Amino acid sequence: MPADLAVIGLGPLGLPLARAATAAGISTVGYAPDPHAAPLTAPDGPLTATELRRLTAAGFRTTDDPAALGRVRTAVICAPTPLGADRALDLTAVADAARTLAARLRPHTTVVLESAAYPGTTEDFLRPLLEEGSGLTAGRDFHLACSPPRHDPGNRTHGYANTPKVIGGLTPACTEAAAAFYGRLTDKVVRARGPREAETAGLLETNYRHLNIALMNEMAVFCHDIGVDLWDVIRCAETKPFGFQAFRPGPGVGGHAAPVDPNYLAYQGRSLGYPLRMVELAQEVNDRMPGYVARRCATLLNEHGKSARGARVLLIGVTYKPDIGDQEGAPAREIAARLMELGAHITYHDPYVPRWTVLDRPVPRADSLHESAADADLTVLLQPHRTYDLQGLSVKAQLLLDTRGATPAGAAHRL
Template sequence: MGMSDEIRSALAARIRDHSAKVAVMGLGYVGLPLAVVFAEAGYTVVGIDPIESKVESINRGESYVMDIPSEQLAALVSAGKLRATTDTSVLAEADAVSICVPTPLRKTGDPDLSFIVSATESLAPFLHSGMVVVLESSTYPGTTRELMLPVLTECCELQAGRDFFLAFSPERVDPGRKDWTTINTPKVVGGITPQCSDMAELWYGQALQTVVKVSSCEVAEMSKLLENTFRMINIGLVNELAIMCDRLGVDVWEVIDAAATKPFGFMKFTPGPGLGGHCIPIDPLYLSWKLKSLNYTARFIELASEINTGMPRFVLRKVQDALNEAGKPLKNSRVLVLGAAYKPDIDDMRESPALDVIGLLMQLKADVRYHDPFVPKIEHDGWALHSVDDLMKEVAAADCVVIITNHSSYDYAAILEQASLIVDTRNGLGAMGKNQSKVVRL
């Protein structure tokens, strides 16, 4: 048996008997659930994050991620299976490392890979023989091989696939879901070499129910972008359909429900005030940016992005027109926005269209209030608001109520009864809102 075979065999043995020490870099909505899954599978896990308050919270057994109950976290911490630190030197003892750091877009529209670069540079001094490293952060095809690999190997003689194992596995977290979670959502993995793919598959397969191995990290990177580009483009399609139906005087929600009765060849998407969350509004633009460097324009992505980013202004016009019909100008009108999170029943504000809608209303001097049972305060782009305390009092006092996020906890029947005017961008009122003179639907 050669030296490289011995390294693979030894690491595989530690992974199989769960004696491998696991590190997770980045303890947000992706990293913390992943760390919990590995710890519950029997591994000893250390989470690494530069934010001291997160580290202290985890070590107290207090979760700040909605999908992880504090009781579940506290049990793992007290059992010594999971702890957190800001000290990257613990990577020296790690056998397996998952990197789960943010990858936002800059204002110029190009990917901000500074978090991946920083994490890789922090890991590089502690890279050692017999270590498997998996990047989970959404990014463009080529990042793992072209950006991470050179940083990890420039100061050492270790070789990927021989001495250590580098792979990409796209996160597929959908915050707030109970049916598909980190442990049972199929996990795609692809490595720099076949040996890297094999080791990543072996490791993740010890904790996750289904692992799907692909031929390369580029395939894995591209698969994530396809998933979210598919959703972005189809949401763009139904958002444009909503605009067209508005012009035609046709009920878009009835059209969609009718089309959805077809048992094949159609997948139901619904319109809304814009795109939110980290993945769908952003991931396709990584691909678009990458293709521009290859002199190719991703036309579907560019068009869908244009339509989706224009939806908050479409909502603004709906509010303006509704108030005009009621004989009121938007300026100084009291507008109550219901829902600030990007989707129902979570506290995630990332890229939420509510931010754009509120900002546009403020620009036109509306008296804007908001309510969200999960988001007590918003600070964005130089303005700040607190969620109102007495919801129904504000509903009754508002000149217009705008439903942006259709949280399930809202009593829509009571809101319909108390409000003088409603603009419903999510069909939150459902059948109650049809044929109501005081309800304007998207």
């Protein structure tokens, strides 16, 4: 059965889009090339049987048959673009999606890139693949646009409908075609001058977050060294009604949106010849935080007459964000690995993670949070899921390190 929309890639970007489109009454097909994969898992957890039935009844279906891509009005590429070993975005999945779509692309289709990308990806990388594979010309035979991702997993305030969507088309007509589609999903559409401006807006949003988190992570180390309560400093500073936005430190930065130096255009093999130093420095600072947390753990144990070797350490919350099950880039694994290398015995608790491995070894999962915290020599709060009773935890734990500033003031050692 033909659909109005094809979502190519049903991961952390594609599934939320498919949910929103289906809820808006748009007949949607989700294309996943691997029929044996488990595509229906978003960052906030797998679809329940009830939600899957509801989506299916509303017109959503999944397929591994690329022929379905040739029968839609709009196709949105939501393929993953992870960072490679050289910290450049890997566009392999985008290229695969483009080639698959191009072979079935029909005139008048609107194609949108939602995957995280460099400035220029839509025009210089995606467009040639689509045109070569289809024999059609973008901007004349089909519409091409970019709309950078803005989905925030676990956010109960801002969802698809009330988060403005930035759109930049190859031509004004391309922009309007994409705007007409997204206008059915969101309350506000923001038109960029073109795809490069839209791509760069997404890049700016991600780098802005990482730069400010890096600043707070540096302040956390600095304030600890001089004996200042950073969390109280933030509480005071955020009362300023202008010129300040509160960010908070943490054990590291995870997730699918990593800071990217846009001057390293790997797919073209060229660069402007200089880095974005602020972005590089922010990544260095944030990458140091898991090691810093492990050292704080060892120091706390030592201050309380215990060695890290043989210590029982309970890690609480091992996902990259609260209230979701996604572990992409979460600092918990590196922290656990460093503590294990020091000889500590690690257990974990996370309601969203039934099984967890570190250094290719399964980590024991604590059944009872408060009982396990009472037995552990050190409990480390890495992610404050809403289900946690942090007041009770602070009472039960022998020794508690709070890396998120989520426990009551004075109830724990804070980052």
